[in-house]
Amino acid sequence: MNPLVAPEYSHPHGSRCALSVNVNKVALLRNTRHLGIPSVLRAAEACLLAGAQGITVHPRPDARHIRTQDVHELAALLKAWPQAEYNIEGNPTQNLMDFVRELRPHQVTFVPDSEDQFTSDHGWQFPADMERLRPLVAEARACGVRVSLFMDPIPEAMAYVAELGAERIELYTETFASAFGTERQAEVLAGFTRTAEAALALGLGINAGHDLNRDNLTTFLRAVPGVQEVSIGHALVADALELGYTETVRDYQRCIQRAYASL
Ligand SMILES: CC(=O)[C@@H](O)[C@H](O)COP(=O)(O)O
Numbered sequence: 001m002n003p004l005v006a007p008e009y010s011h012p013h014g015s016r017c018a019l020s021v022n023v024n025k026v027a028l029l030r031n032t033r034h035l036g037i038p039s040v041l042r043a044a045e046a047c048l049l050a051g052a053q054g055i056t057v058h059p060r061p062d063a064r065h066i067r068t069q070d071v072h073e074l075a076a077l078l079k080a081w082p083q084a085e086y087n088i089e090g091n092p093t094q095n096l097m098d099f100v101r102e103l104r105p106h107q108v109t110f111v112p113d114s115e116d117q118f119t120s121d122h123g124w125q126f127p128a129d130m131e132r133l134r135p136l137v138a139e140a141r142a143c144g145v146r147v148s149l150f151m152d153p154i155p156e157a158m159a160y161v162a163e164l165g166a167e168r169i170e171l172y173t174e175t176f177a178s179a180f181g182t183e184r185q186a187e188v189l190a191g192f193t194r195t196a197e198a199a200l201a202l203g204l205g206i207n208a209g210h211d212l213n214r215d216n217l218t219t220f221l222r223a224v225p226g227v228q229e230v231s232i233g234h235a236l237v238a239d240a241l242e243l244g245y246t247e248t249v250r251d252y253q254r255c256i257q258r259a260y261a262s263l
C-alpha cells in the first residue's frame with residue numbers, strides 16, 4: 001500500500017478524520033455590532049447538523065472574537081450532541097485552564113500564543129517549554145480532558161510530547177498551506193509525513209489545523225498518516241458566507257472522504 005496514504009484508521013467518530021469547526025470568526029463578525037448576530041451558537045448547531053464532528057474555539061485573553069460567555073454556551077449546546085467533541089484552544093499560562101477546570105471539554109489544545117498575537121503562528125519549543133507545560137498537562141489530564149499540543153512539523157520534538165504525557169499533537173499546518181501548489185509542496189509535505197510517523201510510533205494521536213481549506217485538505221490527508229481530527233475555521237467560515245454552513249460542511253466532509261477513497 002502506498003506509504004503516503006493514511007493507513008486504515010479507526011477514528012473516534014467512525015469516520016476517517018473528524019471535522020471540528022472553529023467558530024472564532026463568526027464571533028469576530030458578531031463583535032463588530034451590539035446585535036448578537038451572526039450567532040455563534042446557531043453557527044455551531046448548523047455545522048453539527050450538517051455532520052461536523054466537533055466544535056473548536058480559541059478564547060483569546062483579549063476576547064477579540066470568542067468570549068467567555070460563548071465558551072460556556074457552546075459547552076451547554078454540546079451536551080445535546082454526545083457524539084460531537086468540544087475542543088478549547090489557548091495558552092495554558094493565560095486564561096485557558098479555568099475553562100478546563102469548569103467545563104471539562106473533550107479536548108484542550110495548548111497553543112503558545114502571546115496575548116496580543118495576530119494569530120497562531122508557531123508550536124511549542126522543546127526542551128525549553130517542557131517544565132512549564134508539565135504540571136499543566138498533568139492538571140488537564142487529571143480533569144479527564146485529552147491534551148493536544150500545537151506543534152510545528154519537527155519529528156524530533158515528538159518524543160518530548162510523549163514524555164509530557166500529552167495524548168495528541170496538533171500539527172500547525174500553515175507552512176503546508178503556504179507551500180500548497182508550489183514547487184515546495186512535496187518537500188514541505190514530506191516533513192509533515194515524517195513528523196506524523198514519529199508521533200504514531202510513540203503512540204500519539206494526530207490532529208491538524210491552521211489555514212486548511214477545501215483546496216488543500218485532501219492533499220494533506222492523503223499524505224499525512226493517522227490524522228484523527230482537523231480543526232478548520234477561517235476558510236470554512238469564509239466559504240459559509242458564500243455557500244451557507246450546511247453545504248460548506250458537507251463539502252469539507254467530501255474533501256476528507258476523498259482522501260481515503262483509494263483505500
Ligand atoms: C491554533 C490555531 O491555529 C487556530 O486554531 C487559532 O485559533 C486561530 O486563531 P484566530 O482565529 O484568532 O486566528
Ligand SMILES: NCC(=O)COP(=O)(O)O
Nearest residue numbers: 022209210211231233234
Ligand atoms: N487549530 C486550527 C483551528 O482551529 C482553525 O484554524 P484556521 O482554520 O482558522 O486557520
